[in-house]
Amino acid sequence: MEFRHRNYSAELESHALPRLRAGAHPLSAPPPPPPLSQVDAIDCGNTDFYDPLRGTNNDANAAPPDHDNLNEAADHMPTKEWTSFRRLLTQRFPVSKMVSVASMPDVLTRSGKLLEKSSTNMHLEELEDPQKFADEGVKTITWQEYVSRLHELKDEITRSWLAEDRVTSLKLSIKVAKLLMDTSVFEFYPTLFVLVTDIMDMLGNLVWQRIKRKAEFSEDGALRCNLAENFQARDICADAKETCYNWFNKIGAVQELLPRIYLELAILPCWRFLLEQPLDSLRRLVMMIRGLGDPVASAYCRLYMAHCAQKLPSHDIGYLVTCVNDIRVVLMQILSANERTHKNVKLNKKLQVSLMEPTIEYIMKCIFTGLSQRQVNEVLSEFGLMKNQQDLGSVSCVSIILHHLLKELPIEVVSSNVVQILHLIEFSKDNSFDQHMNYRLLGFRLYERKSPVDIVDAVLDKVIQVIALYDSLDEYLKVVDAYTDLILQNQMDNHLKIILEGISKRTWNKGVTEDEMPSLQSLVVKLLSHFKHLEDVFSLDQFPEILDVMYGKSQDVVFLHILNMATRNGRISDPTSIQLLFEISLALHNNIEFMNMKDDDGQVACSIARFVHMVDYGTEMEHHLAFLVDCRGAFGRLNELKETLVHSSNSLAIQALKCAKKHLNFVKSCVTFSEVTIPSISAHRQFDLFLETAEVAFLGGLVSHSDGLIDSAISCLHTLDIIDGFRTPTDVEGLVSSIRKLCGFLIMVPGTLSLPVTYFPNSLFTLISSRSWFEPKMRAQIFSAIILLLTTLSQKRLPYHANSQIPGNDMLYYGDSSYNQELVSLSKLVLENLLSAVQQEPSQAARGIMALEACNCIASSFMLSNELLSSCLTLVETAKSCLSAKDRYLQSTIQLLNKQSPTSVGTMVSTFV
């Protein structure tokens, strides 16, 4: 076997692509796209091109989905807002396991017996006093029981309806609606509301569908007419009207007010069959709800009305405004009713108000959706908040209503009326809602849009004056947090100073509690994100002090921010900053064990690593190395960081080498630092790091260090197979390419007297062949690399050298026959293994490619003797059986074989084509 002689520089020239000057930068803006028709023409011409995003022409002509069919089923489908609001409502109030009810209605206790009852019984029951089950004393039922009973009732109602027993459906629905009369279920009420209104909606839909069918079809099923979406009452036939009137009549006969209202609301859209102006009914219902004395019950009833009104094709918002005004009256009554004795003293006011809050929220949202400026003014004056047509007056409002109003007001109205709003907040101080939360909300709303500085200034003056009186840090922080952005945006350093002093004064006395921490964190983060440089933040008078009182998770978040901020702007060379950041990193590092090993920690590790990477001591390289040593000691738990340490120390070494004065000892220290650090890093990263350090050591002329590091690199592969989770395709590819890189590096590494010249290739080869987890594909690639390495080493002149001080093997051994012999014998061994690895590959396509790669490797490495040629031909055969005959790689490989082999053989090969 004989190595092929290679002339690397000549080969480079012949294979290099000719360089041409480009007219335009490939990444610059593309020329305007050609007209579409032209694109089409090109597409038609080029059949190979297939755009997966472009549908075929047939698809484009497909009919759009049939909307008419969908409409039928979608009659009065609940809006998305309502669906999500309902979900939030049930989640908002935690429900205890047991629900206490003022009295146990029979509808809850009896299950499913109603249907079997004879009609006589039903009539008797009807005559009985509805109060018969209103026993004294509080009863309890489990939450699950209550809910499942309601689901059962819903099924019963559907079943009766389908069995044409609509009277039973109605009777059950009335009983279900009556459940909402009992507000002593407290936190369960919202859930109850959701479940009951779900049943109401269902009944309403059934009635609607039934009457609509009556209007559209005659009794014998013939089509009478198709009702348009915007039909009028005059389009409806008498028969359908009669049925509809009957429903309202039946519901009107319900004695109790609350179920009567709920049921009428459920079938509210049906008024369209009877009245040209169904909105009149809505106005009456708003008034009727006033009759409900219970504040919670009436508020939820209004909520249901807001929902049901949306089923009408058009509705103004006047009735909703009345609703809010009525709620306000109710609230004022609750709030002023200090001394009046309540029947149910247990129901505290706070809970009552918090139960009512979602209803206010939803109704406010309904009011302000899509209003014009003029309409907004009208609404405000209806609320009694306008002094005249332009200004919001200095009147008071119930603070919880004000809060939700402020939340929904269009931002233009907020910014043009901000002073008046401030007055409103000032004068609206009651127990329904914390006043400071309204100040806070105003801050957030103001920041939504850039407001004139004088206005912001006026507001801040006022707010700071108000909160100066606050004793509680929590309230102070909540307000201040909302205004921080405004202060920073307008660079009101004076205000900033005041609020920081305010915070520090209040923390000084009592410290910061767990609850206050989030607000403080939010504020500090805002400060940090505002300033460009860390120094600017730390130069704020109270900042370090405030930072000191932080602890726990919030402290970590803030520290992480600081760390990220510091590493954002390039190298860190100021020793004080480095010290501070080191301490911060240390705190973060020490807190890691208190967190879960999740993204947060990954981010912490990343940020600390980045900090270490960014540290720059300039010429003080010894200090830098000492810093790295400190880091290794301090951040023992961070694997990623150790990798950074190795990189940093390696780059320090290179930096030292570049200096005019060679600091060989320093380089040696760096290399030693790396060498010692690497073994504590996880195994699959070790190989690369050893290789990198070996290269650095080699560059520094530390050949024996380098040899030792290469040895470590190869032997660390031993441990790799133990590690699980390493064999993702990218990891494997990465490792193979690292090993190939090692082969490339080994070209420069000179042999030593103590070891055989093929020591490293040989030990690499032995290791790879002995490890079973190296798949055939990996083996083939690595073996090819080893063969190419050996070939290169046999050349008279090596393609590259490290530097003039370290002589290459070409200078040491060229012409030495035992050297050549050694290379050849190892090559033979590796070649055999390469050939068998190719045949072991299970996947056909991969095997074909591998055969060609191996064939190329052989053809470019050796003079093709008959023996080798036959090996090559076998490989080509293998490739042919696996790949298509037209495969370009296959063809070019055959061409290469033809070129490299003696002519007689060449013709033989060509017959294969």
Place this chain on the structure above:
Amino acid sequence: MSVELKLSRSNRIYRPSEALEGKIIVKTQSSISHYGIRLTVKGSVNLQVRGGSAGVVESFYGVIKPIPIVNRTIEVKSSGKIGSGTSEIPFSVNLRQRDENLERFYETFHGANISIQYLATVDISRGYLHKSLSATMEFIVESDKENSADLQQQPLSPEMAIFYITQDTQRHPLLPELKSGGFRVTGKISTQCSLSGPISGELTVETSAVPIHSIDIQLFRVESVLLGEKIVTETSLVQTTQASDGIADGDVCRNLTLPIYVILPRLLTCPTTLAGPFSVEFKVAIVISFQSELSKLHKKSDAKTPRLWLAMETLLLELVRTK
């Protein structure tokens, strides 16, 4: 073998000037012969006097002879045969005849002592050997324009009565705390009302020292029957409709105007009728019940009895048929 009546209108409401139309449906397995199919329309006012408050009346207890309104029989088919299977025989009867001089057509009404009812009966006589087939169905008469010429077409001008209820307007004893604390509920309510429309109005609780349990609108019927020389009158509750509910928690809001809106129940109401031998009138009452421990002891109280915790105002309500 069965026979049934099916009227042309599913709600079975007809006016006196109209014809009662429908089908006689005979189902039989074999063909039958008959001696004629006749349809009888019969309307009458049935009166009875139950034990009233006065002991004297008890002696008159019993049914008083009904007052006939209409009694007409027509022959739908003369004698012949009805084939097997289902046969439908249409019919049409005029309710009122021009020369007829019976009582006026009162509207259908089902009260406690007075019941005005219209029945249609089909008879298929099959000779002496077979039982004749028959079926009866009630239909509802609502008076038409001719009967209420004075009210026709022009929309009912809403006649409202203003009321105010305070501790001083009550003629029955009240709880001491009501007497001393005082209350004032004002409003207005219709005193003339179309049967197809609601009783409407509004009320406002202006003050009340004692929390209000509920406010109800009660509809009463006043039925009077002439019995010899005496008029026996009975008032009974038709329907209670809550206008305001303070039952659960809290109280009715002060100074908010609440609507009064009561849909009149069918069949249980009719136009106010003042005939010679009998009369049907209606009353509406606004009843305020205050929260009181005492009220819990009397769950099922008779609506008419004034209680210590109740305040009320009763007004005469004239019901009329429009359009």
